[in-house]
Amino acid sequence: MHAVMGGYPMKRSEDATTEFKRDYVDDIKKTVIAFANTSGGTLYIGIDDSGQAVGIGDVDNTLLRVSNAIRDTIKPDVTLFVSYEVQMVDNRHIIKITVQKGTASPYYLANKGIRPQGVYIRQGPSSVPATEATILNMIKNTDGENYEDVRSLQQELTFSEAEKAFSSGKIPFGTSQQKTLKITNADGIYTNLGLLLSDQCRHTIRLAVFEGTTKSVFKDRREFSGSLLKQLNEVYETISHYNRTRAEFDGLYRIDRRDYPVEAIREALLNALVHRDYSFSASTLISIFDDRLEFVSIGGLLKGISHDDIMLGISVTRNENLAHIFYRLTLIEAYGTGMPKIMQSYQGYPVAPLIEITDNAFKITLPNLNSNYGVVKEAAPLYGNELMVVEMLKTNESITRKEVEGKLSLSQAAAVNLLKRLVIRGLIRPVGAGKNTRYIRA
Template sequence: MKRVLQESNRVEFKVTLNDKLEKEIVAFLNNREGGMLYIGIDDDGHPVENLDIDSMQLKIADRIKNNILPSTLGLFDIVTEEIENIPVIKIIISSGLEKPYYIKSKGMSPNGCYMRLGTSTQPMSTALIDEYYAKRIHTTLRNIPSPRQDLTFAQLKIYYQERGLELNKKFANSLEFFTSEGKYNYIAYLLADENGVSIKVAKYAGTDKVDLIENEEYGYCSLIKATYQVLEKMKIENITKAYVTSSDRIEKNLVEAIPLREALINAVVHNEFSREIPPVFEIFSDRMEFTSFGGLIPGQSKTDFFSCSSMPRNRELMRVFKDVGLVEQLGSGMSRILRYYNKDIFEISEHFIKVSFPFFSPNENENIASGDKNGDNNGDENKILRLLEKEPDITAKGLSEKTGFSTRKISRVIRNLREEERITRIGSARKGYWMINK
């Protein structure tokens, strides 16, 4: 099935780079879910050829950084994407926390502030501008002074060098390491060679916190270094187990490696460090749990959280994590997690977000004894396809009840059927239905 792009509240097309770039970017920054601006696509969603991709990307980055206020660093990503085998430019814009964003030369007025209304970009009213400004979050890490001012950044420079990037003498300014008073801020503190922040990794013998067998701390160093240390620790703990069936030897990690990495990095980079509570990582006999503090970002709903739209709590940290290769692309982490697991692995409260990865068990894979390595053989797919044809609006729970498969297995089969383009989801996750592609 050919992929068809359409403009929406979160998607805008431009045939080429023009003088409306800043206007569109500002509108997405002020949008609750951010958005994506494609350069090189016409109004019908078809790509145009002969774009000077490299030169245009540099111009776009320069205009966004220099022509929009407040600072947009860490809030946008520029990538190349192929549509119909033709390269186009895709600008991914996060929803900013310091609304209203505006065009620098126009000021904080209806001439400079814009918002998305359906598929169009419209000026913001003076009343809405005033309302946003009154709610603007000023307690970002950038505005909190570092507890220490004798900071050094040798570790950070090494990570940049490994990516082929050099930090010059003005790097602290470009990475926004100073408060408005010219003091090192909390971002600088977290990324410095020495600080008082540590990340705890606890391991328990059972399924509860009664029998603690390991309690390690990684930190008191650059948050980048600490994150790599925790990643390595969890990689070691995420052992591969072998299961021998009547016809196959199946090897599988306790937890899927890609979602584990994405959830771990998300827990660090989106943690509410201003409360001086670092994220916690726990290993039980049947699961891994990652807890970050701060809950949802003000103005963010659970739908926003799972929609894979990017709304970074700590955009300055996000920018550095992306620079050193820990984050690939804005908003991509959640989609990688949900490709393997259901939303119910997340627990969201007012003060924290916890993700719990259950360990793989052959008991959850009903067809493992029949020699099917993935547990999603053609017979299972056809069984689910027949049910979807009879009841297009059936839920995963309903499929589980009718087939006897676990909901995790149902999700895997549905994912495979979608990737094979044998089914298509019409409408929303809650009120939509499945269409069988003939």
Template structure:
């Protein structure tokens, strides 16, 4: 990492006032901190990160007194090699910064086959960490279990279900599936009788006593009522009126809908999609072919999101009490399932054609031949096409790209509810004074304006080839409107902190609420996004400050909470 890159990164740290999720800063004036081993473990088990030693956070990330860069570099290299198992292979270097030397280490994510990385002296179950917020958190037994299963191929969906029999399967759907597989693969299935096909497809399997039972995958695909045996292997939907569970109108309902979807996976997918669409807005457009109705979230995108969550979730005994959770807020749709990404697939891989690794191969095989009740379409293609299809549909409708949040125990898909290049965003981009921006560059800037870091993978998901994605991001950096944080595969791009924002932080000790009041002092009505840009505060800090100011009667909104016209002004 160069001195210039360190300077940009420290500018972001000073702007936020604390460490970032993937950046850990220590003064190390008295030697290498013991806690740095926890951080090395956490970065290795998470998505990697950057360690900076020699800066004092409490002093505004200034060079630390008494810091011996050479000694600390050697001590850090020794800790990476001797104190962690498996050893951490970080890139460690001394970099000049503001008249001093700091030690910077780029720590990559460990190959899933070798996780967890742990502090050797504490052992695997006491010395394995991950990142939580801007700190390190010890892994739970369940998280370590998932990392172990990620080294091989789980067979939870192949297990026989105790107490279940063939009578618990839907005969009509079995007949449809058998006819389909016999037609598609006659050499494998045409000459077999019903029970032989069911066994070959792992729909039926023998238990320890030799009795044929439906497998978990067979029951979830073709069962009449799988929840008789697994009450929580279903999906739930909660619809909130505001942007959070706590954002409740005065005398209003706590939530607008609260439902549970039972049955086999094809039924759950159909019912969940219908329920989500029923709770979203629809707009009509007229084009040459007639009227087009467009929902806030395309039906195809919702269907792929729910089907993926049910297919790829963890079905081990640890999480059979946890359903797939669908949550609809006024500004976003969230679909979450237990169990993070499986195998060698990473968040950056999502959206690439042909990239797949399934935790539940029996279930994936069956769902490609099981039909959805309403449309008769197959539940999934089992061709790694689900997320690419989702991205294409979102690009077609001008919607923002989804956010993927992957943790060891949980995977979350977040779909924002607005048009990415709305009038306000287009005006903001125009105000940057940059000529000749491509459409994808404008979309990337719109993503960054929402507080979302953009990566090379983001640009590829917007439809660019890898080399073109790199050049367009580099152009934004050279224009001075975007900064790059991190190196190589950990690089991400953010809106450049404006000089006046950094000066405001450096020259004053204003609180967040005082900064908001100063931004509104000229009498203009500003949106939340405007306030983020004018103050340099993060999304959550602006949200909290506005709430405090509203309660105090100092700031008044100009429109209801769910209105896209909502602005803020100082109270008279």
């Protein structure tokens, strides 16, 4: 074969980075996608399978069809990585299309989506569908580890529940707002955050009601699906149905008391949704017993954050964009206030919430205020500095904030919060006021 115009030699056979097409065919798009997803390559139109130049009759029209197809049917936009050149081989016009490896793989057919039917890679001289594992690996390598920012494998999403919530809050929910909120990325492709808010969200909440204090007998069980905003409302309503009101009398006056503080239920439910690790498919679990209400979500604390930190109100959000949307919708008031609110809602009662954390799960237990089986505050486990303060009071009749600061090497603010937390739990109580305040065992 003769050299092409410009001095570039023409290969005689197809391989991993070279493909010949006699005429324009629709499969050209798959080849471009495969090159962009793999190692780049060159596609020649006007060359037959044997490597012989047959030429193109209408070069301009063919070039227009190819460029339009690549621009309009491939996502994300791959045009920056594609160049075109008309060349002469054996006195015949051919089109040379050079495709570089893209930086936003996986590239895919817009009408097929990010799935094997739409994503192609190069294997030898062929363009073949990518496996789902290969697709996920490409997404991870391109978008990073943050689940929210990663492109959703499902792109056919609807947002009826989200639209209701945003409309109720008088917040626009158009294309530009979705991009700002990171529901879509810069290319207009839905992210996993979009999937979580969509009607097609695949993550669920499972709620079970048990008879007594063990998981022996079911009284009711349900599974909630769809948009997280829909799940939030439906689960809250269901828990409220089981949050009974008991009446007590103080002399002539009747006092009504719910089984669980409404504020504690709200904050525990929001915590389970906002902070869970959605890279795992396991459901969030909610269990209602006669004596307690449990919330178990997947995902322990982020690296560097301790139990003491979250009890102080320090918040490092796993799903920052989701938390921001909940904040915009006034579902959460401020970051880091959830745990203190839960503890404060039990202030003055002989029982307290229990927080349990493992490497892969987070559990909040709310005691039933009207139950005889509630976990007394003294039985709730102590962690870190909490335990140190209690130990100090075993050998001292009373302690001051300054003594806690010095003994535990804490700042003034940290010592104040630590002591306040133990007061809320009913483990210590203040004596005196102002600079003369001392703390004794309750």
